[in-house]
Amino acid sequence: MERSTLGLKLPEGMRDLLPGELASLEALEGKAIQVCKNWSYQKVATPGLEYRACVEPDANKEDRLYKFFDKNGHIVVLRPEFTTPIARMVSARQRGGIFPLRYCYSGDVYRNDSSRYREFRQVGVELVGSGSDIADAEVIALAVEIMKALEIRNFQLSLGHNGIFSGLAQEMNFSPKLREELEDGIARKDMVKMESVISQSELPEAAKDLLLSMPHLTGKEDVLNKLQSWNHIPAIRRAVESLRTIYLYLKDFGVQEFVSLDLGILRGFSYYTGAIFEGYLPGIGSPVIDGGRYDGLYSDFGINLPATGFAVNLGIMIEQLQDYEVENADILVYGQSPGAVIKRCRELRKGGKKVEMALGYITDTDARKMASSRGISELERVES
Amino acid sequence: MTKNFITIALPKGKLLEDSVRLLNHAGIDCRSVEEDSRKLMFELTGSEARIIICRPTDIPTYVEYGAADIGFVGKDTLVEQNLDVAELVDLKFGYCRFVVAMPEETKPPKLADGSYDLSVLNHKRAATKFPRVAQMFFSERGMQVTPIKLHGNIELAPRVGLAEMIVDIVSTGTTLRQNKLVEIAPIMEATTRMIANRVSYRIKYERIQGLAEKIRELI
Numbered sequence: 001m002e003r004s005t006l007g008l009k010l011p012e013g014m015r016d017l018l019p020g021e022l023a024s025l026e027a028l029e030g031k032a033i034q035v036c037k038n039w040s041y042q043k044v045a046t047p048g049l050e051y052r053a054c055v056e057p058d059a060n061k062e063d064r065l066y067k068f069f070d071k072n073g074h075i076v077v078l079r080p081e082f083t084t085p086i087a088r089m090v091s092a093r094q095r096g097g098i099f100p101l102r103y104c105y106s107g108d109v110y111r112n113d114s115s116r117y118r119e120f121r122q123v124g125v126e127l128v129g130s131g132s133d134i135a136d137a138e139v140i141a142l143a144v145e146i147m148k149a150l151e152i153r154n155f156q157l158s159l160g161h162n163g164i165f166s167g168l169a170q171e172m173n174f175s176p177k178l179r180e181e182l183e184d185g186i187a188r189k190d191m192v193k194m195e196s197v198i199s200q201s202e203l204p205e206a207a208k209d210l211l212l213s214m215p216h217l218t219g220k221e222d223v224l225n226k227l228q229s230w231n232h233i234p235a236i237r238r239a240v241e242s243l244r245t246i247y248l249y250l251k252d253f254g255v256q257e258f259v260s261l262d263l264g265i266l267r268g269f270s271y272y273t274g275a276i277f278e279g280y281l282p283g284i285g286s287p288v289i290d291g292g293r294y295d296g297l298y299s300d301f302g303i304n305l306p307a308t309g310f311a312v313n314l315g316i317m318i319e320q321l322q323d324y325e326v327e328n329a330d331i332l333v334y335g336q337s338p339g340a341v342i343k344r345c346r347e348l349r350k351g352g353k354k355v356e357m358a359l360g361y362i363t364d365t366d367a368r369k370m371a372s373s374r375g376i377s378e379l380e381r382v383e384s
Numbered sequence: 385m386t387k388n389f390i391t392i393a394l395p396k397g398k399l400l401e402d403s404v405r406l407l408n409h410a411g412i413d414c415r416s417v418e419e420d421s422r423k424l425m426f427e428l429t430g431s432e433a434r435i436i437i438c439r440p441t442d443i444p445t446y447v448e449y450g451a452a453d454i455g456f457v458g459k460d461t462l463v464e465q466n467l468d469v470a471e472l473v474d475l476k477f478g479y480c481r482f483v484v485a486m487p488e489e490t491k492p493p494k495l496a497d498g499s500y501d502l503s504v505l506n507h508k509r510a511a512t513k514f515p516r517v518a519q520m521f522f523s524e525r526g527m528q529v530t531p532i533k534l535h536g537n538i539e540l541a542p543r544v545g546l547a548e549m550i551v552d553i554v555s556t557g558t559t560l561r562q563n564k565l566v567e568i569a570p571i572m573e574a575t576t577r578m579i580a581n582r583v584s585y586r587i588k589y590e591r592i593q594g595l596a597e598k599i600r601e602l603i
Contacts, residue, residue: 287583
């Protein structure tokens, strides 16, 4: 049946990839996965469809999911990320696993929002079962090594910590309303709202100062010294110590120069509990790496495990990366007898060559033209 | 282009003059912007910056994608579009309010506390340039009101029966009076904001924060 106008289009945020474009994406993906494997991360896959109850248990929350009903009337969604599905998988199939588990993945994720790419490729890792600072440092260093392997030079990684805000909230006994308003302000990155909520709150002046200054605590190690006066709050002290330790390990990993400390990383409070980090590339308006520690997620799945990890949003940076060449065939085979041509092609392929077969008889001149236009260096005419 | 180079998106129209004045005072010499009202892009060679002039409603989009590092835009537009940008400073100018308004003759009865009884407006329609704001306001009150998106001259809609009420921004109230409309409920207040792309704000932090602080001192 002939297609209607709609049938000729793609849904918003979707795109096709031609051979050159796909070659670039796959080359990058392959390099990134190779680095992960060199660090002993094993590749896993989870399905494209999950129950909504898995990826977003809060039924009232506004979400950005592509949703469908299955035959039983349950809501299923296209996966918006891999971290939660991997937690589901580990809790279901690796309860007795040997921890820490190191998993990596690559695949497309789907987000039904207004962004340019609503389906894009992610490569990422999860390090499950270790709550130590060295685990955080390992995944951050791995993220840097991946960017280096992708030959991306001008990226910047920012490292922050969710424990400072939550420690303060707990210590100062934030009312649920205040907490909700601040979290909303942080998620929306609305500093104007945060300022007015903070200054109108009944918090002590020092706490107000800390909250107001957090977005501006950015730089190298010295930003941590500015938090010294909060050492009496255990959660803040732990967060600062942990950042300091991670930062030192990053030096051992040889990646410290790529990472700055930034307590102003503004992110919604989804599932992150500890050190969080983001990777930026000039010219790309959203982070190309999202990562951090999420020690509460696995307990939602009935298995209490600390974990950390990150995802590289390969799909959103593809246009900034160099083109990779499509692999052309090694040889073009042509001739008058189809049977003889097919036979010769089979022999050559068996021998490991990439072979293009002319469909129907062509002259020597046409064969030369065809080969040169397709970047095929060798020609073979089969005599019958 | 150096790391500290920034692109600033300014809204054409009534907010432009105030925005340019503020930037001038903050040390970004953009007098050239005032001289030529048809140009859309100005390279400010002395200031490591360039200015682009956009439709006010497009500014969050330029900033979200990072095509502009910072922008000046009304809170009304920000709330309606709900895009992923960082909101840095309340610039205090361009004050307006979101209100629900109705024709004088069909306004709802008043409740004991002096406010209008909005509950009689269920199953009615509201003409607006801001369907998201309207929807949020009514649905938070459990009301079923259908927003009808228009692009201008909202006041016309109730007069020809397209909608029973309007949701719009008012600054002085003159337009409402001229069209025999009365405000029946306030929704929220809005002023102009300085916004930044979330990645630019982190990688060009010093430049952008420096500018934000200078601006904050001026208002």
